[in-house]
Amino acid sequence: MDVDIIFKIAAIGILTAVVSQILKNSGKDDISTLATLAGVVIVLFMVVGMIGELFTNIRTIFSF
């Protein structure tokens, strides 16, 4: 459990913003939407994994 996941998520956010902006400017609006969606899904996977870790930890410590 480290801080670098925060930097990872911030970097993915900036990167997807740049990629979608470039694609939008070159006229590929649909592909830009897909790139944005892919970035969101990747970060969502990370966040869901962390939430699951938190829930299992709390479940073991508070003896649910």
Next chain:
Amino acid sequence: MDTLFKIISVALITCVACMVVKPVRADFAVLLSIVGGIIIILYMLSYFADIFKIFDSIFHFSGVNSSIYSVVLKIIGVGYLTEFASSVCSDTGNSSLADKVLLGGKIVILVMSLPIVTSILDIVMQLLPK
């Protein structure tokens, strides 16, 4: 003390990252704040384990029924989880959803603590003269 510095640094880093990301992508800022909160709570969980070990020995010493002790622990866990979820909801602007999460936590705590209330009533009924 070491953990405190870790928590403070994680919180400040999350704040700065949120400020950087928010103008470009507002939805990622929410995910960032969720992850920062989870990291901070995970730092604290080891302390919870120590605290509960000591509580366990105190309860064992006092001779109180151990089922009551586990109910109290579960209620504390429900409180922390609902607080976390409701603060995430209110951060994203859904304050009504946050209120509903809090209400659900309160109702779950009430349902969990009902057996204790009934056991107290049982004791009172036994003490009363027939």
